[in-house]
Amino acid sequence: MNDLIRDSLDHCVKCTICETYCPVSQVTPLFPGPKYVGPQAERYRGAGPSADSSVDYCSGCGICTQVCPQDVKIAEINSRARAKLWEKRGVPLRNQMIARPTVIGRLGTPVAPLANWALHNRAVRGLVQSLVGIHRDAPMPSFAGRTFQSRARRHHGPAGAPAVVYFHGCGTNYYEPLVGEMVVAVLEHNGFRVIVPPQDCCGLPLQSNGNFPAARTYVRRLVDRLAPHARAGLPIVSNSTSCGLMLKREAHEILGIEDADLKVVSESMYDLCEFLLRLHDRGELRTDFTSLPMTVPYHAPCQQRGHGIGKPALDLLALVPDLHMIELDVDCCGIAGTYGLKKEKYQISMAVGERLFKDITATGSDLAACDSETCRWQITHGTGVKSVHPIELLYRAYGLDRRARAGSVSLESQTARVSG
Amino acid sequence: MAAQNPSLSSLEADVLVIGGGSTGVGVARDAALRGFSTILVERRDLADGTTGRFHGLLHSGGRYAVKDPSAARECIAENRILRVTAADCVEDTGGLFVSTPWDDPEYGDQFLEGCRATGVPAEEIPVAEALRREPRVNPDIRRAFLVPDAALDPWKLVWGCARSAEEHGARILPYHRVLDLEVDGDRVVGAHVRSERSGEEFRIHATVVINAAGAWAGQIAELAHCAVNVRAGMGLMIAMNHRLVHMCVNRCKRPADGDILLPLRTACVIGTTDVFVPDPDQTEIRQDDIDLLLDEGEKLVPGFRQARALHAWAGVRPLFEDTAKVADTRDVTRSHALLDHSSREGIAGFLTITGGKTTTFRLMAEAAVDAACEQLGGPRPCTTAEVPLAGSESHTLYQISHRLAAREPVPQSEEIICECELITRSRLEDTIKQRDTTSLDDIRRLLRLAMGPCQGGFCIYRAAGILHQGGQVDHAGANQTLLDFLEERWKGVHPILHGDQLRQARLDDWIFQGILDVEHLPV
Incomplete structure (x- = not known):
């Protein structure tokens, strides 16, 4: 069996570049650093259970792999080691829960007002922290009450137009359906018909919480839904940075899924801004933007580096007249999906994000932009500043908000209200 | 000849063991456990010869089951014993x-x-x-x-035996070369040895001298005009x-x-x-x-x-091989040979134990000491099949993850000197003190220092600095042991240089030549 991930440890020359970039080991002594838990510790992991629980303090941001000049798959080695750790010990109930956003979403959506009250209630959150281990202050988004899927079913796009498939992810479905509507509106504005197949979680939270078997089940189910479209030659776009990356690379590279359906889905998968920028490169993106006289700091999520696409949002937003984006050069906001929700990791997560929070606050802007939903919730939690997906700025610059049925929808109301 | 150090001019022992590989330390430990006063001399460091260079297989006997059944039987028996005692x-x-x-x-x-x-x-x-x-x-x-x-970890095995022998009164003297055997008539009565560190020469008188010099056993036997065709x-x-x-x-x-x-x-x-x-x-x-x-x-x-x-x-x-020459070394039995030179050449007080394998070292030691007992006043029971080695008292088998586990309680609490082999500063300092050595290569064998992917590129100058800080060596000595170490490592690295290791060697070279300018270190 070709084990390319483990084999990549052979490339390590101990240069320590990964250690100098790791946002987690810089703020806590509990994580010994990517070189240590990656190519070094891997040599001590035999056929039996591994002894190093400290690998669980890796947030999985993936920066180490990105900066490694020798192409060692450090984050991937760590991810697998974590899975092996939990395989032996059993994934804790807390991690099983937070790793299943669709289950949480389905439970919370019908009782959204009650669930949201509970999420914002200090006493309830205190109880949840002591019983379950989710930190009382951790940013938890509010349920929207109506899923994006149910909204999309009633939406009728332009017939006959070229089609694009939209993989919206759980965040959009349960917490930020309006973001999904904006994605659809922008794509339709550019002459596409948007297909929204029924879909479920991509399995990423399960993967990062070390439950590989369950993660594989979720990926396969999702891929089954998307593959027919991909085989038909349709592009698939996603506004969720990490879920898109899961389908592009991680399901194959980390979970080790070898599957023709996954392969065709991976090859058809585009990050939303990547897709729009490619349109622009071909001269097919509408540029009928109106002036948006604002200054907005932009944070590119760490997971976006894994896409290898640069920062397409900045190129797109540069097309909008009078919109001034400030590119922040902090690598990580600290949340890393579900990492920062955990009682024992919340403080680490906030310490990692501190520089980003400071830089955003220093701009004086009351709005920040970021592609990844969990990062946006963390930014809002850490700064009090509203944060939006870049698509919201494009949506507004196209004037689509003024045309929307409801008339004036303020930018702030589009993203989920974040508790904590 | 006159010894230079009167306090060491002459040592006395029941048993003198020549050779500090697994067989030698096995013999020394066995003899010490049976209550004999015992001295072991080794010309270099312990386990620096065959034992420290074997592949590390604790044989089940499967490898010899078809063509060398007696070796196979010995292997499986010793395999079972060592899993408990070592x-x-x-x-x-x-x-x-x-x-x-x-x-x-x-x-x-x-x-x-x-x-x-x-x-x-x-x-x-x-x-x-x-x-x-x-x-x-x-x-x-x-x-x-x-x-x-x-x-089977050869260094742990040898040092475990050596420490156990010392606990039972034996003296283990690495870096002591046998210059000559003392023969009195038809009897070997001791050896003339020299400390390779201090240069002192002295005599060791012993009732029985056991030649456990392995592949060098022929050279030792010649000193008493005995022939050992090893x-x-x-x-x-x-x-x-x-x-x-x-x-x-x-x-x-x-x-x-x-x-x-x-x-x-x-x-x-x-x-x-x-x-x-x-x-x-x-x-x-x-x-x-x-x-x-x-x-x-x-x-x-x-x-x-x-x-x-x-x-x-x-x-x-x-x-x-006792008799005829054999063309293929693989046809020579892997069982050991115990030679009593009194029956072979009429030289009493002199035994040679050679051949065999690291897996059967304990059995070889038992046989040798059994034979020595005959010249030391009668049989005494061997206990090495039951008494655990120093470090193995809890009977817990080694696991690959041990060093990781040891770091877990407080992951970043202490500086790691050798990152590849996870050796902390305190572990290194303790070992240097315990061994009282000036050689980085000696430390390597005890701790696996610099034996990982970077082959010393990131740790060996740190270790040299710690050796110097501890007062074991002056600056010239620290530089010298660093250079000796690099030369020794290079011998093993250059034959396999390709791919990833070549890249590592280039980086190491930049560090050693470009940053440290090792070729011009004052020594």
């Missing part, structure tokens, strides 16, 4: 014999029959099961057999950067070159070759043999040639 030196990896497409699958029947006849537990398992356990092994294997092979069979080994297999994987065929790949601590080792060499101190690593091992590795584990090789080294087997 638990801290043994990792229970298990062993796998596989028939690759280059091997006759019918040999498997002979193998099973041989194992059955010699009492080596062997079980044929389905190929799919073997591949599940060892996913990297060649998927085209036709048969697979499980045996209780294990990995020949040196050189074997080449290559350590790979990480465990490509977690079990000891053997080709199921008659033992030949490059047919075993086994996990040893953090690395895995492919071995070996077997070539007669006239002088056990003159071993040469030939490129042809490197290629041969890598090619054979490829047959066991496809992709082997792309994997990172760290280091190559050669060891010499002591092959005892």
Whole structure:
């Protein structure tokens, strides 16, 4: 069996570049650093259970792999080691829960007002922290009450137009359906018909919480839904940075899924801004933007580096007249999906994000932009500043908000209200 | 001749052991446990000869089951004993014999029959099961057999024996060379030795001298005008950067070159070759043999040639052949030879124990000390099959993850000096103090310092600095041991330089030449 991930440890020359970039080991002594838990510790992991629980303090941001000049798959080695750790010990109930956003979403959506009250209630959150281990202050988004899927079913796009498939992810479905509507509106504005197949979680939270078997089940189910479209030659776009990356690379590279359906889905998968920028490169993106006289700091999520696409949002937003984006050069906001929700990791997560929070606050802007939903919730939690997906700025610059049925929808109301 | 140091001018002992490999320290420990006053001398460091250069297999006996049944029987018996008494030196990896497409699958029947006849537990398992356990092994294997092979850490074993012997009153003297044997009429009565560190010369008087010099036993015996026809069979080994297999994987065929790949601590080792060499101190690593091992590795584990090789080294087997010459060293028995020179040449008080294998070192020691008892006033019972070695009292088998586990409670609390082998500053300082040594290579053998992927590129100057800080050496001494170490490491690195290790060597070279300018260090 070709084990390319483990084999990549052979490339390590101990240069320590990964250690100098790791946002987690810089703020806590509990994580010994990517070189240590990656190519070094891997040599001590035999056929039996591994002894190093400290690998669980890796947030999985993936920066180490990105900066490694020798192409060692450090984050991937760590991810697998974590899975092996939990395989032996059993994934804790807390991690099983937070790793299943669709289950949480389905439970919370019908009782959204009650669930949201509970999420914002200090006493309830205190109880949840002591019983379950989710930190009382951790940013938890509010349920929207109506899923994006149910909204999309009633939406009728332009017939006959070229089609694009939209993989919206759980965040959009349960917490930020309006973001999904904006994605659809922008794509339709550019002459596409948007297909929204029924879909479920991509399995990423399960993967990062070390439950590989369950993660594989979720990926396969999702891929089954998307593959027919991909085989038909349709592009698939996603506004969720990490879920898109899961389908592009991680399901194959980390979970080790070898599957023709996954392969065709991976090859058809585009990050939303990547897709729009490619349109622009071909001269097919509408540029009928109106002036948006604002200054907005932009944070590119760490997971976006894994896409290898640069920062397409900045190129797109540069097309909008009078919109001034400030590119922040902090690598990580600290949340890393579900990492920062955990009682024992919340403080680490906030310490990692501190520089980003400071830089955003220093701009004086009351709005920040970021592609990844969990990062946006963390930014809002850490700064009090509203944060939006870049698509919201494009949506507004196209004037689509003024045309929307409801008339004036303020930018702030589009993203989920974040508790904590 | 006059000894220079009156306090050491003459030492007395019941038993003088010559040779500090596994056999020698085994003999010294056995004799000490039986209550004999014992001194061991070794010309270099302990386990610096054959023992420290073997592949690390604790034989189940499977390898000898067909062609050398008595060796197989000895191996399985000693295997069972060492798992208990030397638990801290043994990792229970298990062993796998596989028939690759280059091997006759019918040999498997002979193998099973041989194992059955010699009492080596062997079980044929389905190929799919073997591949599940060892996913990297060649998927085209036709048969697979499980045996209780294990990995044995030679340095831990030797130092565990040495410490245990010392606890029972023995004196262990590494870096003491035997210059001559003292012969009084028809009796060996002691040896004239020199400390290689201080240059002092002195005598050791002993009732029995036991020659446990392994491949060098012939040279020692000559000093008493005795003949020991022990020949040196050189074997080449290559350590790979990480465990490509977690079990000891053997080709199921008659033992030949490059047919075993086994996990040893953090690395895995492919071995070996077997070539007669006239002088056990003159071993040469030939490129042809490197290629041969890598090619054979490829047959066991496809992709082997792309994997990172760290280091190559050669060891010499002591092959005892009492009579005629043999063309192929592989046909010499791996059982040991105990020679009582009183019956052979009429020289009393002198025994030679040689041949054998590290796996059977305890048995060899027992046989030698049993024979010595006859000249020391009658039998005394051997207890080495029951009494655990220093460090193995809890009978807990070594596990690969031990060093990781030791770091876990407070992961970043302490500076790591050797990152590849996870050696902390305090561990290094304690070891330097305990050994009272000036040599980084001695420290290496105790701790595996600089034996990982960077081969000292990031740790060895740190260690040299700590050696200097501790007052063991002055600045010139620290520089000298650093240079000696680099030279020694380089011998093992340059024959396998390609791919990832070449890249590492370039980075190391920039550090050593570009930053430290090692070639101009004041020494």
